[in-house]
Amino acid sequence: MIELIDILRKEESYHPNNFKVELPTAHPESSEYNSKYYEIIKNCIEGFWHSGRFMPPQLYFYYNIGMIQTMVGKRGKVKLLSNPLLRDVDWILFYAIYAARGFSGFSNDENYSCNRDLVDKDLELSDLPPSVFRHDGTLKEYIDPIKYLCKNHGENLGLPLYENLAKNICILTARRTGKSAASIGFAYHEWVFNGLKSMSQLHEKYSTRVIIVANIKKHSKEFVSKIKDWHDNLPGVYKTAEDNYPSPFRRSITGSWFDQIVQEKEIFTLSKDGEKVKERIGSKSSILVLTTDSNPYVTAGYSNNLTIAEECGLFTNLLDFYGAHKDTQKEGLVKFGTTIFIGTSGDIEKVASIRKIFESPDEYECLGFPDTFENSGKNIGLFIPATLADINFKDDRLLTNLELANSKIQKVRDDLVYHKASSKTIDEEVMNRPLLPSEMFLNKKGNIFPVYELQKVLNKLNNSHLDSIGNHGHLVRTNTGKGVKFIKDMTGEYEYIHNFNIPSDLKEDYNYLKGAVRIFEEPIDGIEYIIGYDPVHQDYVLKPDSLACMYVYKPFIRGSSFSDCIVAEYTGRYVLTDKINEIAELLSLYYNKALIMMETNIRSNVEYFNRRGLLNLLSYKPIHTLESNMDKITQGNVFGYIKTTALVPILERFTCEWLEKEIGRIYTDVVNDSEGGTILRNMDFIYSKPLLEELISYNRLDDNFDRVDALFAMVLNMKEKNFDIHEYEPKKSSRFLSSFEKLFRKHKSGIV
Numbered sequence: 001m002i003e004l005i006d007i008l009r010k011e012e013s014y015h016p017n018n019f020k021v022e023l024p025t026a027h028p029e030s031s032e033y034n035s036k037y038y039e040i041i042k043n044c045i046e047g048f049w050h051s052g053r054f055m056p057p058q059l060y061f062y063y064n065i066g067m068i069q070t071m072v073g074k075r076g077k078v079k080l081l082s083n084p085l086l087r088d089v090d091w092i093l094f095y096a097i098y099a100a101r102g103f104s105g106f107s108n109d110e111n112y113s114c115n116r117d118l119v120d121k122d123l124e125l126s127d128l129p130p131s132v133f134r135h136d137g138t139l140k141e142y143i144d145p146i147k148y149l150c151k152n153h154g155e156n157l158g159l160p161l162y163e164n165l166a167k168n169i170c171i172l173t174a175r176r177t178g179k180s181a182a183s184i185g186f187a188y189h190e191w192v193f194n195g196l197k198s199m200s201q202l203h204e205k206y207s208t209r210v211i212i213v214a215n216i217k218k219h220s221k222e223f224v225s226k227i228k229d230w231h232d233n234l235p236g237v238y239k240t241a242e243d244n245y246p247s248p249f250r251r252s253i254t255g256s257w258f259d260q261i262v263q264e265k266e267i268f269t270l271s272k273d274g275e276k277v278k279e280r281i282g283s284k285s286s287i288l289v290l291t292t293d294s295n296p297y298v299t300a301g302y303s304n305n306l307t308i309a310e311e312c313g314l315f316t317n318l319l320d321f322y323g324a325h326k327d328t329q330k331e332g333l334v335k336f337g338t339t340i341f342i343g344t345s346g347d348i349e350k351v352a353s354i355r356k357i358f359e360s361p362d363e364y365e366c367l368g369f370p371d372t373f374e375n376s377g378k379n380i381g382l383f384i385p386a387t388l389a390d391i392n393f394k395d396d397r398l399l400t401n402l403e404l405a406n407s408k409i410q411k412v413r414d415d416l417v418y419h420k421a422s423s424k425t426i427d428e429e430v431m432n433r434p435l436l437p438s439e440m441f442l443n444k445k446g447n448i449f450p451v452y453e454l455q456k457v458l459n460k461l462n463n464s465h466l467d468s469i470g471n472h473g474h475l476v477r478t479n480t481g482k483g484v485k486f487i488k489d490m491t492g493e494y495e496y497i498h499n500f501n502i503p504s505d506l507k508e509d510y511n512y513l514k515g516a517v518r519i520f521e522e523p524i525d526g527i528e529y530i531i532g533y534d535p536v537h538q539d540y541v542l543k544p545d546s547l548a549c550m551y552v553y554k555p556f557i558r559g560s561s562f563s564d565c566i567v568a569e570y571t572g573r574y575v576l577t578d579k580i581n582e583i584a585e586l587l588s589l590y591y592n593k594a595l596i597m598m599e600t601n602i603r604s605n606v607e608y609f610n611r612r613g614l615l616n617l618l619s620y621k622p623i624h625t626l627e628s629n630m631d632k633i634t635q636g637n638v639f640g641y642i643k644t645t646a647l648v649p650i651l652e653r654f655t656c657e658w659l660e661k662e663i664g665r666i667y668t669d670v671v672n673d674s675e676g677g678t679i680l681r682n683m684d685f686i687y688s689k690p691l692l693e694e695l696i697s698y699n700r701l702d703d704n705f706d707r708v709d710a711l712f713a714m715v716l717n718m719k720e721k722n723f724d725i726h727e728y729e730p731k732k733s734s735r736f737l738s739s740f741e742k743l744f745r746k747h748k749s750g751i752v
Contacts, residue, residue, distance in 0.1 A: 001092045001369065001382070002402070004150045008088060009399050011152055013051040016086035016398055021064045028238050028245040037236075037248050040064070044189070045196050049156040054106075054149065056160075059094040061192075062185035065249055067230045081233050084181065087398040089388040093171070093182035096382050099145040100169040100338050100367045101162070101186075108158030110134055111141060115163050118142040131161055146369070162197055165334060168366040170341040170358045170381030172313070172440055174433055177384040180223065183308045183340050187212065187287070188227050190306045191263065192249055194283045207283050209304040213290045215315045220289050221258050223310045227287070228257045252282060262286045296320035303328055305337045313343035318353035322364060335365065341381075345431055345440035352501060352697060352704075355441050357381065363503070373436050376462055383440075386433035409433055423450050441697060448652045449695050450660055450683070457683055458692040469687050472496045472516040475586035484589045486519060497547070497571050500693040501704070507543040515547070515572020517587065520687060521554070521562060529554055529567070529594035530619070530721065532714025533584050534706050537602040539576050547573045548580045549710035552591050553718060556663075564663055565685045566714075567591075571707060581608040588617045595619045597717035599709070600640035615639070622720035641716060643709070648700060651712040658715050659683040659695070 008014050021043070024036040044065070048055040055063075063086050070082045084090070104115040113132045117123055119142050132140050145164070171179045187210045195208035214220035234247035252265035264282030271277045290298045296317035299307065307325065312318055322339075329337025343354050358381040361368040368379025387393065387405035394400050412433075416426050430452050434440045438455050460466075473489040494516035499506075506512045523529065533550040549571045556564035570587060574580055585608075588594045597619040600606050609615050618639040626633050626641075629650050641647070664680040686692055691707045698708055 001096060001146060001150065002372070002385075002388075004092055004095070005088045005399055005402065007150055007152070008091065008397070011051075011053065014053065014397065016063075018050045019048065019055050019060070019063060019086060023064075023236055041248070042199050045193055045202070046198055047160055052152040052154040052156075054153065054157070054160070056094050056098040056149075058098065058186050058189045059090065061189045062094070062182070063090070065235060066181075066185060067233045067235070068181055068184075068226065069229065081229060083235075084178075085391075085398060087178070087388075087391075087394065088400055089177050089384060090182065092384065092388075093177075093179060093382075094185070095146065095149045096171070096367065096369075097169055097182060097186055097338070097340060099149060100167045100340075102164045102166045102336075103145050103149070104161045104163040105131065105140075105148065106153075106157035106160060107131070108156075109140070109153075112143045112148065113140040114143055114145040114148050115161075116142075116165075117163075129163055131163060146367075159198060166329070166336055166338045168339040168341065168364060170343075170354075170361060170364070170366050171384070172343040172345065172354070172358055172381060172437070173384035174345050174386035174389050176389045179342055179344075179384065180226070180310070183310075183342055184223070184226050184230070186340070187306060187308055188230060191285050191287055192251060194263070194285045195305050205283070206285075208285045208306075209302065210285075210287045211290060211299055211302060211304045211307040212287065212310065213292060213299060213307060213321075214310040215291065215312075216293050217258075217291050219311045219314070220291055223308065224257055224287070224289050254280065255286075257287075258289055260286055260288045292317060292321050297324040299325045299328055301328070303337075305329070307337065307339040309339055309341045311344060312341045312357075313354045315353065319356070322357070326365065341366075343440075345386075345434045355697070356501060358383075358437070360503070363505075371437070374438060374459055374462055380437060383437040385435050387435065389433075406435065409435060423447065423452065426452050438696075448698055448700065449656055451696050453681075454659070454683055454692055454696050457686065458689065458696065461687065461689055461692065466687055470518050470520040472518040474517055475583065475590060477586070482589050482592075484586045486517065486522075486590060489516060498690055500690045500697065502545065502547070507545075510575065513544070513547070513573045515570060517568065517570045517583065518688075519568050521567040523567075523591045525592070527554060527557070527592060528721075529591040530714065530717045531584065531588055531591070531594045531596045532710045532712065532717055533596050533598035534709035534713060535584075535598055535605045536573060536577060536580065537604060541573075544573055545704055547571050547706045548577075548583075549706045550584055550587060550596075551710050551714045552587060552594060553714050555718070555721075562685070564661070564682060566688070569688055569691075571690070577604060578608055581605055585609070585612065585614060585617065593617060595717065595721075597622070597713045597720075598640045599643050599713065600637050601642045606639055619717050619720065622716055625716065625719045641713070643712070651716060652700070654715045654719055655708075655711055658718070 021040055023040070024033050026032040026036070044057055044061040047057045048060045063084060066084050067081050068084050070080050070084075105113040111134070115129065115132050117128050118132055118139065134140055173179050190208055191210050194206040196202065196206055212220050212224055214223065231250070234249050236247035236249065238245040251263045253261045254264055254266065255261045262282070263285040264280045267279050267281055269277050269279055288302060288304075292298055292315060297320070299321075307329070309315070309321070315321060325339065329335055329339065341354070341357060357364045357366065361379055361381055366381060369382055371378060371380045373383060373385070386409055387402055388400050390405065393405035393408070413426065413429060416429060424447070427447050430439045436459070438459065471488045472494060473487045474494050475484050475486055477483060478485050494514065495512055496516045496518055497512070502513075530553050531550055532553065534548065536544075536546055536548045550569065551566045552568035554563050554565055554567045568587065568591065570583055572580070584596055584598075588596055596617055598605065606618065609618055620639060621637055622641060630646060643651070659682055661682050662679050663682060666678040666680060688707070691711065694705050694707045698705055
C-alpha cells in the first residue's frame with residue numbers, strides 16, 4: 001500500500017486541511033449547533049468525501065474528534081493530549097482495516113464493485129446482490145477493495161457498502177507508525193456509534209462488543225488507557241456559568257475501564273406499587289478487556305464485532321488463542337467480526353506463531369497484501385516500514401520522501417557494519433527500524449546466529465533462480481555400482497518440503513510428509529563426504545510437529561569453487577522410523593559411504609544400522625572434539641552424540657563459525673579493489689530456504705528446529721574430522737568439475 005503515497009502526492013487537491021472540520025461554538029440548544037453536529041455525526045458514521053477522495057468514517061472521527069498523546073519538546077519527552085495529525089501512514093492503516101471490515105464499494109458507482117461474490121465461480125447470477133449489477137442488467141467490474149479505496153474517484157460516489165464477509169488483519173510495523181492509534185480509532189468508533197453503518201440506522205437499537213486482549217494485563221491496560229484518555233477529554237464540551245454541556249460523543253458508562261465498560265446509565269423509576277426501582281438504560285455496547293497469559297481460550301463465548309490483539313508478537317499461545325477465538329466472530333459460516341493482530345518490530349519474541357499468521361494470511365482469514373517489499377510472489381499481512389514513522393521525512397502535506405528516509409536509515413546500518421559493530425547491535429538496529437518484513441522477525445533477546453546476514457542471503461534466494469537449483473526425487477537400491485541410484489521426480493510424487501513449520505492442514509498428509517531427497521551436486525569419486533542427521537524416535541505419530549532431517553557435506557578442496565558446503569539434503573517423515581533410517585543409509589552409500597553423525601539418545605536408530613550390519617556407516621562419538629571443548633564428558637554412547645544443555649552452546653558456536661567462514665571474494669574491479677571485494681561465506685552457499693528460515697528464527701529454548709539440529713550434527717562431524725582447519729585432499733586426483741561448479745564459475749568468475 002506504500003504506492004498510496006505517490007497517488008496522494010499527484011493529487012493537486014489533496015491536503016490534510018481539506019478533511020479537517022471546525023467544531024461549532026454555538027450554544028448546544030441552537031439550531032446552528034444541531035445542524036452542524038448532525039453533519040459531523042453523519043460523516044462519522046458514513047464517511048466523508050472531498051474532491052473524489054473518500055475518508056472512511058473511522059478516520060474522519062479519529063482525525064477530527066480524536067485525542068491522542070503527542071510527544072513535544074526538543075527531545076520528545078513531554079506528552080500532550082491533542083488532535084492527531086493526518087499523515088500518509090494514517091490513510092494506509094485506516095484504509096487497510098476498513099477493507100477488512102467488509103467494505104464492498106459505493107452505492108453510486110455504476111461501473112465497479114469490490115464485492116467478492118463477483119469472483120466466486122460457484123455462485124449463480126441469481127445468487128448475486130443487486131449492488132453488483134449496472135442499471136442495464138450487466139455485471140459491474142470487480143476491483144480489489146484496497147486498490148479501490150486508494151484511488152481518487154473524481155466525484156462523490158455515495159454511501160459505502162458492506163456486503164463482503166469481514167476479514168482479520170495482521171499489522172506488523174516499526175515503532176511510532178500509528179498502528180495502535182488506528183486500532184484505538186476503530187475500537188472507540190465501533191463502541192461510540194454502536195456499530196452503525198448509516199444514518200438510517202441511527203434510531204434503531206444496535207449494540208456491539210469490542211474486545212481488547214493482550215498476553216498480560218500491562219499491555220491491555222496501556223491500550224485501554226489511551227481510549228479512556230480520549231473519552232475523558234472529548235472535544236465539543238460547552239460550558240457556561242450556569243450549565244455544563246458534555247461532548248455530543250460522550251456516552252454514559254457503567255463498570256471499569258480495565259475490566260469491562262458498558263454503554264448505559266442507571267436511572268430510577270417508580271413501580272406500579274409506587275416503589276423506587278433502579279433501571280439501566282442504554283445501548284449496552286461494551287468494551288471487554290482480557291488477557292491470554294494463563295488462558296488462551298479467554299474470549300470463547302463472547303460474541304464480538306471487533307477484537308484488538310495488542311502486541312500479539314509477545315503472546316505465548318497465539319495460535320491456540322486464534323483457534324478458540326475465531327468462531328466468536330461468526331454466525332455459522334458468516335464472518336461478521338474482525339480481529340486486528342498488532343505487533344511491533346522489536347517486541348516480537350514468539351516469532352514462529354506471529355510470523356505464521358503474517359506470512360499465511362488466508363489460513364487465518366486475514367486480509368492479504370502483495371509482498372512488494374521482498375517480491376516473494378505471495379500475499380502477506382500489512383507491513384509498515386520505518387521509513388513512514390519519522391515526521392522529519394515528511395513534507396508540508398505529511399507525505400513521506402521515501403528515498404530520503406530509506407537512505408538515512410540505510411546509512412545508519414552501513415556505518416555500524418563499517419565500524420564492525422557486533423551482530424547483536426546490528427540486529428537491534430535492523431529490528432527496531434525495519435525496511436523489509438523479514439527484518440521484523442529477529443530475536444529481541446539476542447540472536448545466536450548472524451541473523452541480519454542470513455536474512456540477506458534468504459532475500460537473495462527469494463529473488464533469484466537459485467532457490468530451485470538442484471533436483472529432487474528419491475533413492476532406490478540397485479544391483480550395480482554403489483548399490484543405490486538417485487531417481488529424479490518427474491511426476492510430483494515426492495514433494496520437497498519448503499515449509500519451516502508444517503502447515504496444520506498438511507500434518508495428516510503422509511504423501512506430503514514423506515518429503516524428497518534434494519541433490520545440489522552429484523557425488524564425485526574419491527571425496528570423503530560426511531552427513532549430519534537429526535532423526536525422529538517414534539513410529540505412527542499422528543499430526544507430527546517434528547521431521548527428520550539430514551545434510552550431506554562436501555569438505556573444502558583447493559581449486560574447487562563449490563566445496564565446504566552442503567551438497568544434498570532430506571527433510572521428511574514416514575510412519576516407520578526404519579524407512580527414514582533407510583534414506584540415511586542410501587544417502588550415505590550414494591555419497592561414497594559418508595559417515596553419519598546423529599543424535600543417539602534413543603538407541604532405536606542405531607539398532608537399525610546394527611541389524612543391517614552397517615555400523616561402519618555411523619560416526620563414533622566425537623571424543624576429541626568433546627574433550628577439547630567441555631570440562632566434563634558424561635556421555636556413555638559409542639556412536640554419535642547426545643545433545644545436552646552443556647553441549648548446545650558449543651554446537652551453536654561451531655555452527656556460527658562455519659556460517660561466517662570466509663571462502664572467497666568477488667571483485668567488480670580487480671585492479672582498483674584489490675583490498676576489498678564482496679566477501680563470500682559458507683552461508684552464501686546455502687540453497688535451502690527452510691534451513692535459512694530456521695537459522696533466522698532459532699531459539700535455544702524451542703525444540704522444533706529439526707534442520708538446525710541436523711546442521712549441528714553435520715558441523716560436529718566436520719569438527720571431529722578436522723575438515724574445518726585442514727585442506728582436504730581427494731583420494732583420487734581428478735580434473736572433473738561438477739555441472740554446478742561450471743555454472744557457478746560462469747556466473748561468479750571474480751571469485752579467488
